[in-house]
Amino acid sequence: MVEPGGEEARPLLDSAHNDCPQRKALPALCDPRRLAHRLLVLAFMCFLGFGSYFCYDNPAALQTQVQRDMKVNTATFMALYAWYSWPNVVLCFFGGFLIDRVFGIR
Incomplete structure (x- = not known):
């Protein structure tokens, strides 16, 4: 398509002419900039x-039942x-090493 000035019109998201690759719109839950995504991650x-x-605290609350069913004393439990x-x-x-050195922000 040629514009009146003689220049060829380019699409806005053409990856050959822009630095950013062409992207599809993300749903609100998958886009970190949206409030819905932030609330989901917070939840x-x-x-x-x-x-x-x-x-991790449930076994301590069930100590008497576990001791009775497994027939163990307090030291063994x-x-x-x-x-x-x-x-x-x-x-x-x-995990801290992996996050800091392997998977962290470069």
Whole structure:
């Protein structure tokens, strides 16, 4: 298509003539600039904390039932609970390394 001035009209999002590649419009939940996306991420982050505390504190609340059903004493139950919790002490350093050095912002 030729304009009246003799120049050829170019499409606005032509990847050959612009620095930005052509993109499709993202839904509101997938676009980090939209409020809906931010609220969804906030809700997931809140439930992540709730789920973590629920999963790691639930065995302590069920101590008497676990001891009765598994027929273990308090020392054995506490050792089991310690082995259940210790990976969190070590894996946070590994996860921090991955976030900072491997997957972080360059």
